[in-house]
Structure formats: structure tokens, C-alpha cells
Amino acid sequence: MSPLRKGLLLAAAQLLLVASLGGKFAWDRAHLPRVWVRTAAYDPELPIRGRYLSLRLRVQADRVYGNTHLPDGNQGRFWEQMKDVYLSVENGELVANPAPGPTGLRVTRWKIRDAEVASLQEPVAFFLPEHAADPSRRAAGEELWMEVTVPKKGPPRPIRLGVKRGEKITPLDIQ
Numbered sequence: 001m002s003p004l005r006k007g008l009l010l011a012a013a014q015l016l017l018v019a020s021l022g023g024k025f026a027w028d029r030a031h032l033p034r035v036w037v038r039t040a041a042y043d044p045e046l047p048i049r050g051r052y053l054s055l056r057l058r059v060q061a062d063r064v065y066g067n068t069h070l071p072d073g074n075q076g077r078f079w080e081q082m083k084d085v086y087l088s089v090e091n092g093e094l095v096a097n098p099a100p101g102p103t104g105l106r107v108t109r110w111k112i113r114d115a116e117v118a119s120l121q122e123p124v125a126f127f128l129p130e131h132a133a134d135p136s137r138r139a140a141g142e143e144l145w146m147e148v149t150v151p152k153k154g155p156p157r158p159i160r161l162g163v164k165r166g167e168k169i170t171p172l173d174i175q
Helices: 003-031
Strands: 034-042 050-057 083-090 093-098 106-112 115-120 124-127 142-149 157-165 168-171
Touching: 003 157, 034 093, 034 157, 050 115, 050 142, 124 142, 124 157
Parallel strands: none
Antiparallel strands: 034 050, 034 142, 050 124, 083 093, 083 106, 106 115, 142 157, 157 168
């Protein structure tokens, strides 16, 4: 087999691999549940990996923690609150459910201004174009939300970002 033929065969195999991944994500977006989730942003840029937002997704975790509350002074020991979960979408909310064993997804909780907040432990990365403004910097009264698809296993997959003002979420046009 000639070097040209080997190169074309390798290029075709790589193209097929990339196309199959794109097809899987397109199928997921069309068939898996989608939901808007409130986020908590941190680490907007790391030179080694490029420009992105690292977002923790807030979840409704009443089923995981029940009626228990964080003890006073527990704010610095969040690892004690980590629980394995699986995710579902119910009534337009991302809900954490207790898992019988390790799932690779964990939820934790902490206090913010005397309110208990639960979020996924592992952040979701949302990549930004090089010259786009940082969408995590919001004005007073605005919250950053992310629309995600929720697979049966694994973390939610980001689709787009939006800003919530009052009761309305407006998708951001990030270019």
C-alpha cells in the first residue's frame, strides 16, 4: 500500500471518528432531557487549556440530605457533605438522587448567606471564544444559568449560557 493511500485511509478513519462523536452529541441534544440550571462560576481562564468558564451546577438535593441541616461552623469541611448521586430532571429542575454506589457524580452543600446550597462537586467546562467578554461577571439582580442535557450516566453536558433577570432566562449570544 502506498504512503498516499495509507494517509487517505487514516484521514478517513479520523473523519469518521469525529463525525460519529458529533452525531452522538446531536442525538443526545434531541432525545435527552434538557434543563436550565443555576451556576456558580470560578476559574474563568487557564493559559494552558485556553479560555473557559468552570461552572458548578446547583441541584435540588432534598432527597440526598433529607431534613438534616449543616451544623454551625461546617462551612470549611464540605467534603463531609459529599454524596454519590445520579441525576434526573423533574418539574424543570435538575434533581440529585441518592445512588446505591459510586457513580462518578457527587453532590456537596454549603451555606451562602444563611441559605444551604447544593451543587455538583465536579464543575462543567464551558469554552469561550478568544475575545468574548466573560459572561460570569453579572450586574446586580442577574444570575448566570446554563442549559444542559442530562444523560443517564455521567455529568450534564453544556449547551448554552443564559442570564436570569427576574423570572425570565435570556440565552447569551457568545461570539
